[in-house]
Amino acid sequence: MNWYGVAAIWRFEMARFFRSIIQSVVSPVLSTSLYFVVFGAAIGSRIPEIEGVSYGAFIVPGLIMLTVLQQSIQNAGFGIYFPKFIGTIFEVLSAPISSFEIVVGYVGAAAVKSMLIGLIILGTSFFFVDISIQHPFFMLAFLVLTAVSFALLGFILGIWARSFEQLNLVPLLVVTPLVFLGGSFYSISMLPEVWQTVSKFNPVLYLVSGFRWSFFGTSDVPIAMSLAAVLLFASACLSVVWWMFHTGYRLKS
Amino acid sequence: MSTVVQVEGLTKTYDGGFEALKNVSLDIKEGEILALLGPNGAGKTTLISTICGITSPTSGRITVGGHDVEKNWRAARDLIGLVPQEINLEPFEFVGNTVRFSRGLFGKPRNDAFVDQVLSDLSLLDKRDARTSQLSGGMRRRVLIAKALAHEPRILFLDEPTAGVDVELRRDMWALVERLRADGVTIILTTHYIEEAEAIADRIGVINSGELLLVEEKDALMQRLGRKELTIELSQPIKEIPETLKEFNLTIGDANTLTYVYDATGERTGITRLLGALQEAGLTLADLQTHQSSLEEIFVGLVQEDAA
Numbered sequence: 001m002n003w004y005g006v007a008a009i010w011r012f013e014m015a016r017f018f019r020s021i022i023q024s025v026v027s028p029v030l031s032t033s034l035y036f037v038v039f040g041a042a043i044g045s046r047i048p049e050i051e052g053v054s055y056g057a058f059i060v061p062g063l064i065m066l067t068v069l070q071q072s073i074q075n076a077g078f079g080i081y082f083p084k085f086i087g088t089i090f091e092v093l094s095a096p097i098s099s100f101e102i103v104v105g106y107v108g109a110a111a112v113k114s115m116l117i118g119l120i121i122l123g124t125s126f127f128f129v130d131i132s133i134q135h136p137f138f139m140l141a142f143l144v145l146t147a148v149s150f151a152l153l154g155f156i157l158g159i160w161a162r163s164f165e166q167l168n169l170v171p172l173l174v175v176t177p178l179v180f181l182g183g184s185f186y187s188i189s190m191l192p193e194v195w196q197t198v199s200k201f202n203p204v205l206y207l208v209s210g211f212r213w214s215f216f217g218t219s220d221v222p223i224a225m226s227l228a229a230v231l232l233f234a235s236a237c238l239s240v241v242w243w244m245f246h247t248g249y250r251l252k253s
Numbered sequence: 254m255s256t257v258v259q260v261e262g263l264t265k266t267y268d269g270g271f272e273a274l275k276n277v278s279l280d281i282k283e284g285e286i287l288a289l290l291g292p293n294g295a296g297k298t299t300l301i302s303t304i305c306g307i308t309s310p311t312s313g314r315i316t317v318g319g320h321d322v323e324k325n326w327r328a329a330r331d332l333i334g335l336v337p338q339e340i341n342l343e344p345f346e347f348v349g350n351t352v353r354f355s356r357g358l359f360g361k362p363r364n365d366a367f368v369d370q371v372l373s374d375l376s377l378l379d380k381r382d383a384r385t386s387q388l389s390g391g392m393r394r395r396v397l398i399a400k401a402l403a404h405e406p407r408i409l410f411l412d413e414p415t416a417g418v419d420v421e422l423r424r425d426m427w428a429l430v431e432r433l434r435a436d437g438v439t440i441i442l443t444t445h446y447i448e449e450a451e452a453i454a455d456r457i458g459v460i461n462s463g464e465l466l467l468v469e470e471k472d473a474l475m476q477r478l479g480r481k482e483l484t485i486e487l488s489q490p491i492k493e494i495p496e497t498l499k500e501f502n503l504t505i506g507d508a509n510t511l512t513y514v515y516d517a518t519g520e521r522t523g524i525t526r527l528l529g530a531l532q533e534a535g536l537t538l539a540d541l542q543t544h545q546s547s548l549e550e551i552f553v554g555l556v557q558e559d560a561a
C-alpha cells in the first residue's frame with residue numbers, strides 16, 4: 001500500500017474544504033436552518049406529530065441525509081473532475097499508486113467532509129428542536145455508509161463527466177428528486193397506496209428510513225432492508241469504479 | 254552501461270484508429286541524456302506517456318529498471334519523474350505544497366528540507382509560499398520540474414522543457430540537466446531544436462510519423478546533420494567545373510551557380526581555400542549564399558534514406 005500517496009490525496013482534498021470553509025460549512029448550515037424555520041416552525045406547527053415525533057424533529061434525519069448525499073456526490077465528483085479538467089490528473093495516473101488507493105484518497109476525503117457537515121447540521125438542529133438519538137451506533141454506521149457510497153457515485157460521475165454541466169446534471173435531475181421523494185420530509189405511510197409502492201423503488205427511501213430509525217426507533221421499511229439496500233448500492237458503485245479503472249474509461253487513452 | 258528503459262515493438266493506436274507509434278524499439282542506457290527529436294505530431298509525447306503509464310500501449314513491451322510497466326507498474330513508476338509538455342498546475346495551490354504533494358503521491362515520506370533543496374536548485378525557493386497562479390510561465394514550468402524531482406527519481410522525462418522559455422532560463426535548464434546527470438539520473442527529453450539536442454544530449458533519437466528513424470551517438474549524428482551548402486553565383490555562366498576546382502565538392506546548379514557542400518561542424522570548412530581557387534580560376538563572383546538544412550529537410554532526407 002502506498003499510504004503516503006493516499007494521505008497526499010486525502011490532505012489535498014481536505015485542504016480545499018478548509019480553504020473554502022465558508023462555502024463548505026456555512027452554506028449547508030444556513031440552508032438547513034432555513035428548512036427548520038420554514039418547515040419545522042412555520043408549517044410544522046400546523047402538522048400533527050408523526051409516529052409520536054414532532055414534525056420539526058421528524059425532518060432532522062431527512063435533512064441530514066439530503067445534505068450528506070448532495071455533499072458526498074459534489075465533493076467526490078468535483079475532486080476527480082477538476083484535475084481531469086485542468087490536466088493535473090497525469091500526475092496521479094503516472095504515480096506508483098493503485099486505483100484502489102486513489103479511490104480511498106478521493107472518496108475518503110469526500111465522505112469525511114460530508115459527514116462533518118452532517119454532524120454540524122445535527123448540532124444545529126439541537127438549537128431548533130428537541131431530539132434524542134436512540135441508536136447512536138447505527139446512526140453513525142448509516143452516516144458512514146451513506147457518505148461513502150454516494151461519494152463513490154460522485155467519483156463515478158466525476159470520471160464520466162466531460163463538462164461541468166454534465167457533472168451537475170445527474171445530481172440535479174436524478175438525485176435531488178429521489179431525495180425529496182424518498183421520504184425526507186414525510187413518512188411514506190402518509191402517501192396513497194400507489195405512491196407507497198412506487199416509493200419502494202426509490203433507493204433513497206431505505207437510507208432515510210434506516211437513518212430515521214436510528215433516531216426515533218420507527219421506520220417506513222424494516223431496518224435490515226435499509227442496511228441491505230445501502231450495502232447493495234455501495235457494492236454496485238464499487239464495481240463500476242473498479243471497471244472504470246480496469247478499462248481506463250475516460251482516464252487513459 | 255546497462256539498459257534502464259527498454260521499449261520493444263511498441264505500437265500505439267488511439268481510439269479513433271490513428272496509429273501514433275509504429276513498432277518502436279528503443280534501449281535507454283543508465284545515466285545517459287537522450288534527446289528525442291521530431292516535428293509536431295511525430296509521437297514523442299505518446300512515447301513518453303506510454304512509458305510513464307498515462308497511455309496504454311496497443312502492443313509491445315516496456316520495462317523500466319527491469320520492471321514491466323504493466324505487470325510490475327509500482328516498481329517501474331517509483332523510478333520515474335515526468336515533466337509534461339503542457340503546463341498543468343492547480344491554480345490555487347501554494348508552490349511548496351504542490352511539490353510536497355508530488356513527493357507524497359509517489360510514496361515518499363515528508364521531507365521539507367529536501368523539497369526546499371529542490372526548490373532552491375530551481376531558483377524557486379522565494380516563491381515557495383506563492384500560489385502557482387501568481388507565477389510566470391517559465392516559473393510554472395520550473396515548478397513542474399520540481400514536482401517531478403520531488404520523489405528523487407532515477408529517470409527523468411522532460412517533454413519539451415524549453416518550449417517558450419527565454420534564453421537565460423534555457424541555459425539554466427541545461428545546467429540543471431547537467432547536474433542531474435552528474436548525480437546519475439537518466440534523462441530523456443524531447444525537443445524540436447537540433448541545437449538543443451546538440452548542446453546537452455549524449456544520444457539523439459529521431460522520430461517522425463510514429464517511427465523511430467534512428468538513435469545515434471550525438472557526435473556521429475551531428476556530422477550528418479551539420480551539412481551546409483554554399484551557393485556561389487557567378488557573373489558568367491559555367492558549363493564545366495575547371496580542373497583546378499575538381500578537388501572541391503562542387504556541383505553545377507542552373508547556368509551560373511555552383512554549390513559547395515561542407516561540414517559546418519568540422520574544424521575547416523574549406524571555404525577560404527575555395528574562394529581563393531575560384532579567383533585563381535578567373536571566375537568572378539556575383540553573390541554568395543549559405544544554407545543549412547532545416548530540421549524538416551533532414552527528416553525528409555532520413556525518411557527517404559529509411560525507405561531506400
Ligand SMILES: Nc1ncnc2c1ncn2[C@@H]1O[C@H](COP(=O)(O)OP(=O)(O)OP(=O)(O)O)[C@@H](O)[C@H]1O
Pocket residue numbers: 253267268269271273291292293294295296297298299300338
Ligand atoms: N488522445 C489522443 N487521441 C487521438 N490521437 C492522439 C491523441 N494524442 C495524440 N494523438 C495523435 O498522435 C500523434 C502523435 O502525437 P504526440 O502528442 O505524441 O506528438 P508529439 O511528437 O509529442 O508532437 P509535438 O511536438 O507537437 O508535441 C498526433 O498525430 C496526434 O494527433
Ligand SMILES: [Mg+2]
Pocket residue numbers: 297298299338412
Ligand atoms: Mg508532444
